[in-house]
Amino acid sequence: MVTLTVNGTARSADVDAATPLLWVLRENLQMTGTKFGCGMALCGACTVHLDGKPVRSCSTPVSAVAGRKVTTIEAIGQSATGRKVQAAWKDIDVPQCGYCQSGQIMAAVALLEEKGKPTDADIDAAMSGNICRCGTYPRIRAAIHQAAGTKGA
Amino acid sequence: MTTQRVNSSSRRTFLQGGAAAGGALFVGFVLPGCSAFDDPAVAAAAKAPPTPAAPTSAMPNAWIRVGSDNSVTILCARSEMGQGTFTSMPTLIAEELEVDLSKVKVEMAPAGELYINAMLGGQLTGGSTSVKDAYDRLRVAGAQARIVLVQAAADRWKVDPSQCRAQDAVVTGPAGQKATYGELAAAASKLTPPKEPKLKDPKSFRYVGKWVPRFDTPAKCDGSAEFGIDAKVPGMLTAALAQSPAFGGKVARFDAAKAKAMPGVRHVVQISSGVAVVADTYWQAKQALIAADVQWDDGPNAKLSSEAIAAEVRQAANRAGSPTFKKVGDADKAMKSAAKRLEAGYDIPYTAHVTMEPMNFIADVRADSCLLVGPTQFQQLAQGLTANLLKMKPEQVQVRTTFLGGGFGRRVEVDFVLQAVEISKAAGVPVKLIWSREDDMTHDVYRPISHIRLTAGLDKAGKPVAFKYSHAGPSVTKRMFPAFVKDGVDPFMLEAAPIPYDIPNQTGTVAIHDTPVPTGFWRSVSHGLNAFANESFIDEMAAAARKDPVEYRRALLAKEPKYLRVLNLAAEKSGWGKPLPAGRKQGIAVMEGYGTYLAQVAEVSVSSGGEIKLHRMVVVADVGATVNPNIVQQQIESSVVYGMGAAMYDQITVKQGRVQQTNFHDYRVPRMNEVPQIEIHLIADGDKPGGIGEPVTALVAPSVANAVFAITGKRLRKLPLRLA
Numbered sequence: 001m002v003t004l005t006v007n008g009t010a011r012s013a014d015v016d017a018a019t020p021l022l023w024v025l026r027e028n029l030q031m032t033g034t035k036f037g038c039g040m041a042l043c044g045a046c047t048v049h050l051d052g053k054p055v056r057s058c059s060t061p062v063s064a065v066a067g068r069k070v071t072t073i074e075a076i077g078q079s080a081t082g083r084k085v086q087a088a089w090k091d092i093d094v095p096q097c098g099y100c101q102s103g104q105i106m107a108a109v110a111l112l113e114e115k116g117k118p119t120d121a122d123i124d125a126a127m128s129g130n131i132c133r134c135g136t137y138p139r140i141r142a143a144i145h146q147a148a149g150t151k152g153a
Numbered sequence: 154m155t156t157q158r159v160n161s162s163s164r165r166t167f168l169q170g171g172a173a174a175g176g177a178l179f180v181g182f183v184l185p186g187c188s189a190f191d192d193p194a195v196a197a198a199a200k201a202p203p204t205p206a207a208p209t210s211a212m213p214n215a216w217i218r219v220g221s222d223n224s225v226t227i228l229c230a231r232s233e234m235g236q237g238t239f240t241s242m243p244t245l246i247a248e249e250l251e252v253d254l255s256k257v258k259v260e261m262a263p264a265g266e267l268y269i270n271a272m273l274g275g276q277l278t279g280g281s282t283s284v285k286d287a288y289d290r291l292r293v294a295g296a297q298a299r300i301v302l303v304q305a306a307a308d309r310w311k312v313d314p315s316q317c318r319a320q321d322a323v324v325t326g327p328a329g330q331k332a333t334y335g336e337l338a339a340a341a342s343k344l345t346p347p348k349e350p351k352l353k354d355p356k357s358f359r360y361v362g363k364w365v366p367r368f369d370t371p372a373k374c375d376g377s378a379e380f381g382i383d384a385k386v387p388g389m390l391t392a393a394l395a396q397s398p399a400f401g402g403k404v405a406r407f408d409a410a411k412a413k414a415m416p417g418v419r420h421v422v423q424i425s426s427g428v429a430v431v432a433d434t435y436w437q438a439k440q441a442l443i444a445a446d447v448q449w450d451d452g453p454n455a456k457l458s459s460e461a462i463a464a465e466v467r468q469a470a471n472r473a474g475s476p477t478f479k480k481v482g483d484a485d486k487a488m489k490s491a492a493k494r495l496e497a498g499y500d501i502p503y504t505a506h507v508t509m510e511p512m513n514f515i516a517d518v519r520a521d522s523c524l525l526v527g528p529t530q531f532q533q534l535a536q537g538l539t540a541n542l543l544k545m546k547p548e549q550v551q552v553r554t555t556f557l558g559g560g561f562g563r564r565v566e567v568d569f570v571l572q573a574v575e576i577s578k579a580a581g582v583p584v585k586l587i588w589s590r591e592d593d594m595t596h597d598v599y600r601p602i603s604h605i606r607l608t609a610g611l612d613k614a615g616k617p618v619a620f621k622y623s624h625a626g627p628s629v630t631k632r633m634f635p636a637f638v639k640d641g642v643d644p645f646m647l648e649a650a651p652i653p654y655d656i657p658n659q660t661g662t663v664a665i666h667d668t669p670v671p672t673g674f675w676r677s678v679s680h681g682l683n684a685f686a687n688e689s690f691i692d693e694m695a696a697a698a699r700k701d702p703v704e705y706r707r708a709l710l711a712k713e714p715k716y717l718r719v720l721n722l723a724a725e726k727s728g729w730g731k732p733l734p735a736g737r738k739q740g741i742a743v744m745e746g747y748g749t750y751l752a753q754v755a756e757v758s759v760s761s762g763g764e765i766k767l768h769r770m771v772v773v774a775d776v777g778a779t780v781n782p783n784i785v786q787q788q789i790e791s792s793v794v795y796g797m798g799a800a801m802y803d804q805i806t807v808k809q810g811r812v813q814q815t816n817f818h819d820y821r822v823p824r825m826n827e828v829p830q831i832e833i834h835l836i837a838d839g840d841k842p843g844g845i846g847e848p849v850t851a852l853v854a855p856s857v858a859n860a861v862f863a864i865t866g867k868r869l870r871k872l873p874l875r876l877a
Contacts, residue, residue, distance in 0.1 A: 015436075016416065023436040027391070032383035033376015035558070036435075037509055038590040042817035045509060073376035089374045093366060096235030096787055098373030099380060099509040099558030124826035131817060133509050133559050134235045135794025137828040139787075 002062050006031070007075035017063035021055075022046045024062045025072060033073040033102050037131070044130030047103035047110075048072050054110040073102035081112050081147075088143040096134035104130050108144050117150050211338035213298040214346075215267045216246055216291070223322055223335035225250070226258040230268035231287070232278040232530050233261075233369060234508075234560030235791065236846045237784035240367045244780055245287055248361045249295030249352060251319040252334070259368045264532035264552035276533040279565050279674065281747035281844025284780050288842050289352075292361075297346035305340040306332045355778075355840070362837070364783040369556065381527035381555045382513045382587060389515065389583040390419055392576050393438035396427040396596050399451040399810030400669050404428055412445035421445060422579035426568075429576045435587050454669045454810035459503060462602055462668045462807070467498065469625035470604040475664040476641035479622070479651055482658030484610075487619035491610025495697055498606045499686040500871040501626075503599035503805035504675060504798075505814070507822060510558020511593040516573035517583035518543060523550045523574065524583075528557035530564040538567055539574050561795070562674035565633075566598055594820060595812040598673025599805050601627040601646075605686035609656075615698020617709070620656045624683070625664040627672045641665060645674075649744050649851065650683040653716050654691065654709035670807055676795055680746045680851035685800075685872065688742035688855035693868060702741055702859060703729055715750045716743055718836065719773045723752035726834050727771040737768060740859025742852040747844025750775040750836075753852040756829075757860035763877035765801060767829045767857055772849055777839035788845045789833050796853030797823045801873050 002019075003012040006029060013019075013028035020039075025031045025048070034057055037045030041056035048057045049071040076082035085108050088094075095101045104127070111118055111126035118126070123141050132140070145151060210220040218226040227246050231238035239259055247254045262268045269276050272286040299319050306324035307314040309332065316327040322334040334341075355362070372378035397403065407428050409421040415430075417437030422429050428447045432438035469475075488494060514527035516539075523543055529535050532552045540547045557564055573586040588596070603626030610619035628643040637644055646663055675681070695705035703724045710716045720743055723729070727739060736758040743752045756769035770793050779785050802821040806813045814820040858869050867876065 019436050023434060026383075027434040027436065031376075032379075035380075035509075036382060036511070036587075038817055040590070040816055040818065043509070043590075077375060086374045090366070090370050093370055093783055093787070095367075095370055095373035096237070096791055097233075097509065097557060097559045098235070098369065098378050099556075101373050102376045105374060127825040128827075129824075131509065131822055131824060133507060133561070133795065133822065135791040135823065135828070136787075137794060137823075137825045138790055138831055140825070 002066065004062065004065050004070060005068070006070045007072060013062070015062060018061050020058050021048065021060045021062050021065055021070065022057035025057060031072055031074055035099055035102055037100065037103070043100070044103040044107060045100050047106040047130065049106060049110060052110070052113060054107050073106060076105060076109055079109070082109050084147040085109050085112065085143070088147040092139050092143045092146065094136050094139040094143050096136055100130060100132045104132065104140055108140065108147070111144065112148055117148050118144060211342045213301050213338055213341045214294055216294045217250065217298045219334045219338035221335050223333040224258060225252045225256065225322055225334065226260055228262040229259050230262040230276065231270070231283040232528070232554055232557050232560065232564070234278070234530065234557035234564065236283070236788055237367060237781060238278065238283050239369045240365060241284055241780040241784060242287055242291060243368065244360050244365055245291035246295035248358060249292045250299050252322045254360050254365060261554045264536045269533065275531065277565065278530045278560070279562060281846040281848065284842045285748065285844055288778070288780070292352050293350060296350035296352055298341070300346045300350055301341040301344040302334050302337045304344050305337040308340065361780050362778065362782065365781055367784065379555050380510050380558045381515070382510055382558070384515055384526045384555050384585070386515055386517050386524060386526060386583045389517070389585055390431045390433060390580070391435045391438055392429045392431045392573070392584045392586045393435060393442045394427050394429045394572060394576070394586060394588070394592070395442055395445070395447040396592065397449050397452070398595065399449065400454045400457065400671065402449045402452045402810070405448040405450045407445045407447040409445065412441040415441035415444050419582070420580040422576060424572060424575040424579060426572055429586070431576060431580045431582065431584055439589070451810055457669055457807055457810040459602065459670070459805070459807040462670065463500060463502070463604070466602055466625050466666050467500070467604045469664045469666040470498065470606045470623050472664065475623065475625070475662040477660060477662050478642045478647060479659060479661030484619045484621050484658040484660045487658035488608065488610040488621070491618055492613045493611040493697060494608070495611070495693055496606070496608045497690055497693060497868070497870055498604055499689065501600070501603040501682045501685065502872060503602050503670060503807070504803045505594055505597045505599055505805050505820060506561045506563035506675060507594065507820065508559030508561060508563055511590055512563070512569040512588040513586060514570045514573040515583065515585045516570070516577040518574060518577040521545070521549060524553070525550060525570060526553045526555065527570070528555050528564055529567065529570065530557070530560050531567060535567045535570045538571060542571060542574055543578065561676040562678070563597065565674055590817070591815045594815055598629070598671045600675035600681070600799070601629060601672040602668070602670070603682045605682065607686055607690045609690065609694050611694065611698060615700060617654070617656045617694055619658040620652065621659070622650060622661040624650065625666045626682070627667045628665040629672050629674055631665060631667070638665070646679045648678055648683060649680040649687065649746055652687050652691070653713050653745065654706070655712055656709070676792070677746065677847040677850040680744065680848060681796070681799060681854070684742060684744045684851040685854040685858070688744065688852065689858050689868070689870065692740070692859045692862065696862070701730070706741070706743060715775060716745070719743060719750045719752035719775050722834060722836070723754050723771055723773040726773065726832065727754035727756070729754065738860050738863035740856045740861070740863060742855035742859065744848065744852055746848030746851060748777065748841070749843030749845055749848050751848055751852055753849070753856045755853070755856035755860045757857055757864065759861065759864050759876060765857065765861055765874060765876060767797060767801070769830045769832065770853070770856070771832045771834070773834045773836070774845065774849065775836035776843045776845055777837065778842045779835070779837045780842065782835060782837070785835060785845050786833050789849050790831050792847065792849030793831050793853060794823050794828055796850035797827070799850070799872060800854035800857050804873050
């Protein structure tokens, strides 16, 4: 039995300690907003926050998050930054297929928590680990600038 | 394109017969306006498939459900894979239905004859046809529903319907009487609407052609959107599947007992394509599959390589005597007397689709029914082939479509659906099959490896007098829609193959060269192959003639006003010929695809290490008309990025019968820091929309290749474009 704190609530799951956090969230805790994309921390679809920092849940064993705070897309709207990012995403109609967008939003929120007014170079650095096959990148950039109140290039 | 009508009953027979005859399926084109779809309301009463309608709702026709609380639900019959059908389809209905679009709910339609795409003859989302097919028909469906709702009100008030007015789901009578659609729906659903209702003048459109927010956006921003991988049915277990690493290999042996002893494992079953472990969770199934240690007999393709296939395809394109699809004048004679002769061969490798959501599907096989739930572009094929496999009738197979985490043509295929069906049947439980990224990349149906050989003869002034086109590669159509291949000519290898340029003597030949590597329809299908070759080669001709690429094209397009318009606007908007930032040059390409006319200008630099960087892409698209210009813009942005992958990074290679790339570390796709500035100029002053989900993809490679030539003088004739 593994216990962890997800979105402020203590949860437990009867899984092997090596099970990736991603699958514990999706299958044991029935929180499917966090997505499986590659299983190797290469695409960012599974991004969640661990103590406020973005991590790839597909490559994070659940044992590594014991006693730490996990935040997922389902609760990101509870923070002011999360709300701003979601609002900008909707205003600009960022998603297309939408599959990668949970991870994109989690990465964007983490960026804005770190740097309130990111430059384009900051956005490149923070977001280029998150793949979008629909190519929503220009709108993601615009939405981050909008959420930050900065004017993009 | 040969057009053929297949009526509903014969289509169903074809589905079963075609599948029984070797896995192939024929779905004929149906002329718009000739299908059983003509009269949705009438047909709905007789044939509407069961829908999850609440008991207190009524359906004025197969597309619209009105609740007694006056809630309006519109069914969407085209898979939402990012391209916006979940918004554009309901918008067309709502425009004529007279409802407040912001209050409409949208649901995916089930599989059913009523919901076929008349341009494709099946319930299929592809070919950039959704909006083209629906543009008139869904407005008609909306108008028909409004007319019966108004009629029901008029009957109630004993007035003439012309005295009544519908707005925002309320009908108002001449004396100020009011009735909601919710109050009228039950009576309306018993009435017969006119076959050809009068539609609104486009000038009075309230929603069509406007930037309506996408219906699916909110759920895609908080994790609540349901993709196939998220869906559930009661009692469901999850499966992982091992498939042969080599194409056509067979299971040699595996350790079922060891897998079965792993935590959570319920079943270990062998199916036609491999070994599946069914467990409580995917992670458990995946671990147990490793423990099963499946060994393979590589079979007949153990030595297959893409390098050898590329050489074969090249030879096939160079061979004389292939089937001819175009002949104008006498190209051979004109070529002999030409002052200058150019010849070039273009190589296109295999490319994977790589949707963000790996393939997956739920199947719940019962004794006399089957429920399928998941992401598919082709409900009718999933339904038909499942019925065939289970020896059931198609109506015993229900299909519920979730959101698709990307399609790009991959989810036109149903290999993974049938695998889920086989596993569910063998295990006797509802099963969700999930592929890993490695499964997805190594068991795709790849964009066909192809070689296109072009020859041109120029006169003394550099003007072309002869043009010869020869193309060889595998045919996807032969497997999927064999009836379209006539006399050895596959029309879906020849999209954008006939050039628009005024050249008096031309021949075009094509050779189908099938290989054991599975191939499939990949965003823009053969437009991407042919536009790369043709639009690179016209640049080569311009260079040989010492002419500016835009000027050269302009002179040869004098009889093509639609091409000229996009060409000239692209030259103007891109600042063609004007000074650019240091190190940058531009390349242009033009094409018509799916009824949309395109000109694109790529602005590129090359680093000292030979790395090609795309800085800016100007896209001029004459799309005729739009339903939602925001979604059109999204599709153009998307296509530029997706096209960049195939143009500059993507390539699948095969060695020893196996795909060598397995995940994003060895299959490079465009990322945030690589995306250019994209400038879009839409022309939409026509009366019919063209398709926009795909064509822009095709012009990225030639426009970038032409810019690279402008910078380096090197002509890159092989994708992906690489200097180093």
